[in-house]
Amino acid sequence: MSLRRIRLLIWKEFLQLSRDRMILPILIIMPLLQLVLFGYVVGADIKDLRLAVLDRDGTTVSRSVTEAFTAAEYFKLTVRAHNDADVQRALDGNRASVAIEIPKGFADQVERGESAQLQLIVDGSDGRVSQMAGAYAAGIVNRLNTELYPRQAALAKGNVGIDARTRVLFNPAVRAINTMVPGLLAFILLISTSAIMSQAVVKERERGTLEQLFVTPVGRTEYLTGKLVPYALVSVVQASVVFTVGTLWFKVPFRGSGFVLALGLALFLFTSLGMGLLISLVSRTRQQAQQMIIFLQMPQMILSGFMFPLEVLPKWLYAVTFVVPLRYILVVVRSVFLKGSGLAELWPQFAALTVFAVGIFALGLSRFHKQLSD
Amino acid sequence: MTTGHDIEPALDIRDLHKEFASAVAVDGVTMTIPRGEVFGLVGPDGAGKSTLIRLLTTVMVPTSGDALVFGNSVRTQSDAIKPRIGYMSQAFSLYGDLTVRENLNFFAELRGVSRADAAKRATKLLEFSTLTEFAGRQAQFLSGGMKQKLALAVTLISEPDLLFLDEPTTGVDPVSRREFWRIISDLNRQGITVFVATPYMDEAERCTEIAFMNHGRIILRDTPEGVKSRVRGDVLEIGVADYRAAMLVLRALPFVRSVDAAGEILRVLVDATDRKSEFEDRIRAALTDAGFPVTMMRDGVADLEMAFATLIPTGESAGSSAEELAAVTG
Numbered sequence A: 001m002s003l004r005r006i007r008l009l010i011w012k013e014f015l016q017l018s019r020d021r022m023i024l025p026i027l028i029i030m031p032l033l034q035l036v037l038f039g040y041v042v043g044a045d046i047k048d049l050r051l052a053v054l055d056r057d058g059t060t061v062s063r064s065v066t067e068a069f070t071a072a073e074y075f076k077l078t079v080r081a082h083n084d085a086d087v088q089r090a091l092d093g094n095r096a097s098v099a100i101e102i103p104k105g106f107a108d109q110v111e112r113g114e115s116a117q118l119q120l121i122v123d124g125s126d127g128r129v130s131q132m133a134g135a136y137a138a139g140i141v142n143r144l145n146t147e148l149y150p151r152q153a154a155l156a157k158g159n160v161g162i163d164a165r166t167r168v169l170f171n172p173a174v175r176a177i178n179t180m181v182p183g184l185l186a187f188i189l190l191i192s193t194s195a196i197m198s199q200a201v202v203k204e205r206e207r208g209t210l211e212q213l214f215v216t217p218v219g220r221t222e223y224l225t226g227k228l229v230p231y232a233l234v235s236v237v238q239a240s241v242v243f244t245v246g247t248l249w250f251k252v253p254f255r256g257s258g259f260v261l262a263l264g265l266a267l268f269l270f271t272s273l274g275m276g277l278l279i280s281l282v283s284r285t286r287q288q289a290q291q292m293i294i295f296l297q298m299p300q301m302i303l304s305g306f307m308f309p310l311e312v313l314p315k316w317l318y319a320v321t322f323v324v325p326l327r328y329i330l331v332v333v334r335s336v337f338l339k340g341s342g343l344a345e346l347w348p349q350f351a352a353l354t355v356f357a358v359g360i361f362a363l364g365l366s367r368f369h370k371q372l373s374d
Numbered sequence B: 001m002t003t004g005h006d007i008e009p010a011l012d013i014r015d016l017h018k019e020f021a022s023a024v025a026v027d028g029v030t031m032t033i034p035r036g037e038v039f040g041l042v043g044p045d046g047a048g049k050s051t052l053i054r055l056l057t058t059v060m061v062p063t064s065g066d067a068l069v070f071g072n073s074v075r076t077q078s079d080a081i082k083p084r085i086g087y088m089s090q091a092f093s094l095y096g097d098l099t100v101r102e103n104l105n106f107f108a109e110l111r112g113v114s115r116a117d118a119a120k121r122a123t124k125l126l127e128f129s130t131l132t133e134f135a136g137r138q139a140q141f142l143s144g145g146m147k148q149k150l151a152l153a154v155t156l157i158s159e160p161d162l163l164f165l166d167e168p169t170t171g172v173d174p175v176s177r178r179e180f181w182r183i184i185s186d187l188n189r190q191g192i193t194v195f196v197a198t199p200y201m202d203e204a205e206r207c208t209e210i211a212f213m214n215h216g217r218i219i220l221r222d223t224p225e226g227v228k229s230r231v232r233g234d235v236l237e238i239g240v241a242d243y244r245a246a247m248l249v250l251r252a253l254p255f256v257r258s259v260d261a262a263g264e265i266l267r268v269l270v271d272a273t274d275r276k277s278e279f280e281d282r283i284r285a286a287l288t289d290a291g292f293p294v295t296m297m298r299d300g301v302a303d304l305e306m307a308f309a310t311l312i313p314t315g316e317s318a319g320s321s322a323e324e325l326a327a328v329t330g
Helices: A003-019 A023-042 A060-071 A084-092 A106-111 A127-148 A150-155 A176-206 A209-213 A220-248 A258-282 A286-302 A315-323 A325-339 A343-373 B049-056 B078-084 B100-110 B115-128 B144-156 B174-189 B224-229 B243-251 B276-289 B304-311 B320-329
Strands: A049-055 A075-081 A098-102 A116-122 A162-164 B011-019 B024-033 B038-042 B064-069 B085-088 B162-166 B193-197 B209-214 B217-222 B234-240 B256-262 B265-270 B294-300
Touching (some): A003 A220, A023 A220, A049 A060, A049 A084, A060 A098, A060 A127, A075 A084, A098 A127, A106 A116, A116 A127, A127 A150, A176 A220, A176 A258, A176 A286, A220 A343, A258 A343, A315 A325, B024 B209, B024 B217, B049 B064, B049 B162, B078 B085, B085 B144, B100 B115, B115 B144, B144 B162, B174 B193, B217 B224, B224 B304, B234 B243, B234 B276, B243 B256, B243 B276, B265 B276, B265 B304
Parallel strands (some): A049 A075, A049 A098, B038 B209, B162 B193
Antiparallel strands (some): A098 A116, B011 B024, B011 B064, B209 B217, B256 B265
């Protein structure tokens, strides 16, 4: 191992990066674009759900219920219904995706301190809308309860109160973006590292420069170090950009330790560099490597909990998720960000990540050595 | 260079084999090449020339056998070999996105050439290869001939004692090819041993010795003169209006061993007998009958093209080549 040669290889790699007019902008813009797209679109809370109200009670109390719903930015009153048929038409005609029905005598029941029923009808054709609508409604009803039943609320959680029929567990305080941004940190690291790494190695082999390097005193390990370090550094820059924009612009809270986060990401970095290396070994051309990255991207998104909760997967598919490294780093970044978890809580994930980092990286290394001698 | 090593031949190849999953690329090559030669390796595509060079440059590990480069085993002493050799592979294998000078500096430093030496040599090499005015240009924007000269300059920056060139002028225009070979000759005069694989017979002609490789084996090794003298038969040079069509007519004649075109002149090898003048008459008659009257006919000498065309019949099977060659050359 010669530090001088490694430094030279790293310098060469950066020189090449600087000559490529496309790659550097892509490396910085891509994570930002993903952050904005995922952050604003996928991770955004649904707002302005169209609401139909059928107020059969027509009292001050019942009107305060309607106001409570429309005051929050989640719902927008579009239809004032006068009977069941109106409600049905509004939902059928997509003029409302949520309807509340306040029965006659609602105010009386509230005044007597009895349970009052509130009917919530949700358009189930969009699973995401119905789930969120239910969750928002539950939050609003909770608040209403403390206003309308001050005594009971002061006492304890009683059975008395407005009984909203929809019950979906959700904590409105945790915004979807708060889970999306930390996830992106890991995901971008995975995609860009494995993609650029595999491209760089395949390019070198395609052009014959790899062969040329191996009639110089450069050893296999020196070569790989010279290849890995630049792309690891690029990933660190990318991760820093996502972290900074995520916490400052999207206001994602960071409650944990930077050290734990960095450690987890470093382990994951090795895993994805190793994957990039493996991809470069099975690909003859850069196009093939690119196809392979895209081919692997989708399953990793689905099978890691990045886009959808793992609980929705069927059992056999759920079993597959155990071998997806992204799954573990997602738990780490999200927990460190939002719960401030440390190594004590996250040791199983860290153990898994270590196994992957060592395993995949070592496999990549040994295959690399073998292929070159053939 | 130590004196003890200087008595070693440049290359001492001992029963070298390289097998791939699908084919045997090098099938038992044994030969010794002394220092100071320009050794030409010729043979058809897929003969195993590139693989042999990769084995000798330690880029690949042999399946069995060994080769000594200046006395060092390619199996176990590649670290001792690498500093003394230069290797120019078939494809342009430099960094296209680095400039001419950056490529030179990069490989110089990688090979442990000091900065001062590298700068001095780079200036000399750029001048030598007439690339000085393109020093700041990215290598990918050079012409084919300039790329090859740059590749050569890069392999020379560490001042190797043995230079491996794998089809160095493929895809290069004729002027640049001549220029390239002028450089090779100059280098050889300075004492550098050259091992060059080439598909071009005019390039093989410039070598001090040539080996013909086919199906992974060396089946003939001689000086260019020696190879040509092995050709049995008489050579006729014929001028004719439509030489392409005339070639087909001539090939149909039973006593014609080979026909090839040098410019618009046909070079015909006929059986070696005392009936040469009879053959000449029959050729005239056949061409006139076919509507291509002969405008010129004279005696010629065998060249390498002709030698290999007759020594190595196309479409033969592996293993039979040596026997056939023995039969042809006697």
